[in-house]
Amino acid sequence: MTPSAPDVTFIIAAYNAADTLARAIDSALAQTGVSVEVIVADDCSTDETRAVAESYAGSNVRLLALPRNGGPSVARNAAIAEAKGRWLAVLDSDDAVTPERMARLIARAEKAGTQIAVDNLRVIRADGTPAETMFAERTLQETPELTLSAFIRSNALFEATHNFGYLKPVFLRSFIESHGLEFDEALRIGEDYLFLAAALALGGRCVIEPAVGYDYHIREGSISRVLALHHIDDMIEGDKNFLEHHRLDAEAAAAQTFRTRSLHKGRAFLVLVQNIKDRSVFSAIRTAWNDPGALAHLRMPVVARLNRAMMPLRKLTGADTDLPAIDGTTRSSQRIEP
Template identity: 35%
Template sequence: MPIVSVIIPTWNAARHLEAAVRSAMAQTLAAIEIIIVDDGSTDATVALADRLASIDARIRVERSRRNLGPAGARNRALALASGIWVAVLDSDDMMVPRRLEGLVAVGEAQGADIVADDLIVFEDGAPEAATLFLGGKFRPDWITLLDYLAATVMYGGGPNFGYLKPIVRLAALRAGGIYYDARLRIAEDDDFIVRALLAGLRYWLQPDPGYGYRRHAASISHRLSGGHALAMLASSGELLAAEAGQPPEVVRALAVRHAAMRKAWAFAGFIEALKLRDAARATALVLADPALLSLLHMPVGAALGRLRPGWLPRRPVRAVPAAVAALATIMPGAPGSPSPRTRPEVER
C-alpha cells in the first residue's frame, strides 16, 4: 500500500504538467502513487501524462470524457486512491523533495488527520523571487474549525488558509463521507476542508515551506466570475442550513462566511455589469451594498498589473534560500531532477 496518494487533476496543462509530476516523482518518500486525472483536455496533456507514466510505475493516468471541473476531477481521483494519506497537487504547481516525508512524519507524530505547510509563491519562470504565503507569522499548532473559519473569510485581512494544500488521511475522509462539491470551480479545496473539520477531522499546521504555488496568467484561483461566486454562495448556504445544530459560535462563524460569499457574488456581478456597461444593474448593486465600492481597487489594480491577489501578504517575505533552490532543482531539465530513463520498481 502506498503511504501517500498524490492526486493531480489536470485540464489543458501541457505547459506545466511535467514539472508538477516530476516534483512528485522526486519525493524522498518513495512509497507513493501518482494519480493524474485528465479532465477532458484538448491539448497535449494526455500524451504527456502517458509518457510520464511509461517511465514511472507509480503513475496512473485516468481520462474523463467530459469536463468535470476541478472538484469533479478531485472526486474521481479520491475514489481511485489507495494511500494512507492523500495529497492534492495542482497541475501547475510543484512540491519540494522532502515535503511528503515531512508532512507524513508530523501527521503521525501529532495524530492529525489534516496537515498543512506553507506555500512558496513564485512567478512563472522566476522561482528565485519566491515569497512565503504565511509570511513567517505562524508557529506549528492545531487549527480548530473556528480558527479555520476566521482565517478563510473572503476579503479578510490575513493569509487565507483556504489556499493551503494539506495532506489528509484517506480513511478519515471515507469514514466521514467527505467529498468535493462538484459544482465549485473556485474555492473547492476550502469548502472541502470546512466539511472535513465539521466532520471532526483534526488539523495541524506545520508552516515549513514545501508547496510551490505558481502564479501565471492562466491561473483561475483568483479570478471570480458571477457564476463561480453563485455556486460558492449556494454551497455555503446549504452548509449553513445543514449545520444549524452546531454550537452557536460555529453557526455564527458559518453565517459570517456566508455573508462574505454573498458580498463576493454581488461584487462579481457589479464588475460584470461594469464590463457590459450595464449602469442600471451596477447602480442597483451598489445601492444595495455601498461597501462594494471599497473593493474596486482589486480588479482595477490587477488589470493594470500592479496588484497581487488580495490573499498575498502586503509585504511579502522572501522565501528561504533552501526552498528556492529546491524549487529550481525539480524543474524539468535542471540538475537533480529525476532521470526520464528510470522506471522505479515500487510495490503496488
C-alpha cells in the same frame, strides 16, 4: 503476497496541462523517506496531457482517462476512489512539491494524532518576479492547529488578513473514506475550501507545518486568478449546501456569518464595478444604496481606468476613495471580472 500500500497517493486532476504536468509528477516522485503513487486523472484534455502521463508508465504513475469533461472535482473524486496510499495529497497539475514535504507532514500529523496536515506555500509567478512565501513562518508557528472557525473566517471574501483557503492539505485516506467525503462536483471554484471545511466539521484535526513544502504557481487567466460574479454565486450556493449537511458550533457559526456577509458584500461590489465600467452612475448609486457594504471595498486602490470611470459617482457622493486592487497582495490574488 500482497504488496504494502504506499505511504501517500498524489492526486493530480489534469486538463490541457501538457506544459506543466511533468513538473508536478517529477516533484511527487522525488519525495524522500516515503513511498509514493501518483494518479493523474485526465479530464478529457485536447493537448498531449495523456501522453505525458503515459510516458511515466512503470514509475508508480497511473493514468485515469475520464470519459467526459466534468471539472476538477469529478477528476479528483475519480482518483481518490482508486487511491491506495495511507495519505492523500492533492497536487495541482501546474504546481510542485518539495522533496521532503510528505515525510515531514506525515511525521508531524502522526506525532500530533491528527487526520489532516497543511504547510506553507511558496508563490511563483509566471512573470518571473522573485518567489514569495505566502505566510510568515511565525504566523503559522503561532497557530499549531487549524480550527474550523479560523478556517472559515480566513476565507471571508476580500476581508481576511490570512487566507487559509490557499493551503494544500493532505488527508488520512481512512478518515476520508469512513466519512464518505467527496469534492462537490457542481463547483469549479471553491471546491477545495468546502472539502477541507467538511473534513474539519466532521471532527478532523489539522496540524500546521510552518515550513514551505508546496510551490504554488500563478499563471494569468487561471480561474483562481479571475473572480467573476457567477463564481461568487457558486460559492454562496456551495456554502448553503455545506450548512445543510454540517452542524457548526457557536464559534464556527459566527465565522460562517462573517464569511456569508463578505460574499454578499463582495457580490454587490462586483455589480458596482460593472455599473462603473458601464458608466451607469444611477445604477451604481442604486447598487450602493441597496448594499452599502459594497462601498467598504472602495478604500483600496484599483486600475486607473476604473477610477476614471468612477469620477461621476465620486462627485455625487463626495467619496474620496479608490476601487480595490484585488490582486495587490499574494493572499488575495484575484482580479475582477464581473
